[in-house]
Amino acid sequence: MPGLLVLMGSGETSPTMVEVHRAATRALRPGARAVLLDTPYAFQENRADISARACRYFSHSVGLRVEVGTGIAGADWVFSGPGSPTYALDRWAESGVAGDLRARVRARQGVTVLASAAACTAGLATVPVYEIYKVGAEPRWREGIDLLEPLGLQAVLIPHFDNAEGGTHDTRYCYLGERRLSRMERELPEGTAVLGIDEHTALVIDLESESVQVAGRGGVTVRRAGASAVLPAGARTDLAGLRRLAEGGAGGAAVPPPAAPPEAPAAEVTLEETIRASEERFGAAVAEPDLVAAAQAVLDLEAELVKWAADTEEDAGGVEQARELMRLLIARLGETAAAAGARSAALRRLVGPLLALRTALRQQGRYDVADALRAAMQAGGVQVEDTPDGPRWSLTS
Known part of the structure; x- marks a missing residue:
């Protein structure tokens, strides 16, 4: 043996x-x-x-x-x-x-x-x-x-x-x-x-x-x-x-570790570090807002939970703490999605009259004012595109 x-x-x-x-x-x-x-x-x-x-x-x-x-x-x-x-x-x-x-x-x-x-x-x-x-x-x-x-x-x-x-x-x-x-x-x-x-x-x-x-x-x-x-x-x-x-002397035979690879192996990341990184990624995605990236942060955290499910010690950053964070992030994701939906509905009520006003300005030949209105809408997150069938709008990220 x-x-x-x-x-x-x-x-x-x-x-x-x-x-x-x-x-x-x-x-x-x-x-x-x-x-x-x-x-x-x-x-x-x-x-x-x-x-x-x-x-x-x-x-x-x-x-x-x-x-x-x-x-x-x-x-x-x-x-x-x-x-x-x-x-x-x-x-x-x-x-x-x-x-x-x-x-x-x-x-x-x-x-x-x-x-x-x-x-x-x-x-x-x-x-x-x-x-x-x-x-x-x-x-x-x-x-x-x-x-x-x-x-x-x-x-x-x-x-x-x-x-x-x-x-x-x-x-x-x-x-x-x-x-x-x-x-x-x-x-x-x-x-x-x-x-x-x-x-x-x-x-x-x-x-x-x-x-x-x-x-x-x-x-x-x-x-x-x-x-x-x-x-x-x-x-x-x-x-x-x-x-x-x-015994208090010099080790002599100790060899310094080899140079670290450009990227540390995933297995060397602790669950505590994963929890912290997931929370930061989620916060940055919600601030955009980018709901797809926010949802991916939650999914990645869940995948780590599966990997760490066998951990019998659960010291700092334990599995239960990760589960609590995941529940919190899911709740926040729902709130963010609901808020985004509310903003979208409010924008629709606002954008329609603004597009009608811009069309009227263009018909009156007041293109400078119409262009300024379009630029203001774009600065507010609304992209306007003129097509043969009329103006179309979408939200910018």
Whole structure:
């Protein structure tokens, strides 16, 4: 079996991570056993729906048939994602899954993909994000399963490192913010580094060749004692280089990312960015007004909703937010169409007498006044064309 450890900051079942998943599964044998660990979100009432969406995502987008289970011994591919890190830790310790995960990495066999909450558990300590951010508990660490120790890394892992959902308050560093992270760093064992993985980003470690790559949209930050080094998207190094960075030295082997292509792939656009772009396109079309373009903006947003339907995490710019915007835009489209119809009816009542007046002026030889009236109508959005059958008019865009 190929040996691969993939740690994702977020977006694990979104279009942004499809290519990362495909690359991770490319070397799997035909009929490979793939297991989804639902433990981090197993306490949620909608656990079955989350699992079903994730399975559809891996089947349709990645081409991998996945079973939901708790036994991972002998599995070719194992995945776990969103939910509560501490809930997962407690259950994995009881069931032996924590030991099985460590054994996979120590043996350097199998593809292991941990994302979001599950990725939190991969270091020697874990951020209890639910308790701190959602319940208000005092910042503290929980013991992690330490998948990084067999790789010679003394580190904690923090996903959602560049999160910006807070707006006026700092939600970076997996919703901790700078103040709380700085305080918690001082409580770590001496020599421990922080590996921060941005959203829609993956740290891919080949356990056989020991090559390391940053894939996705963001970067990976190696932080220790207040000093940070960033491996940007596309950067490549090796475990030795990553260890040097974690120990406070220069990575040395890091390679800068290749030049960005002229147009970024559509899969790298987040749903949050799509929502914002659709709203801007719709607003510009309505201002014209161009009802066809406005309707197309709504249709394009609906197509993106279909692509993102499997997203199990739904952080900033989630599917529900996109649905709410689509309903709003449809309502606005109806209002705009109704207003356009009303304007058209009013114009018809006004244009008829104006055309009759212009015809009378032309019959009286007062062509200069008739031409001025035609120019005024054109400036107001009414195009007049003289034909053998009489004048015709239309609205200009």
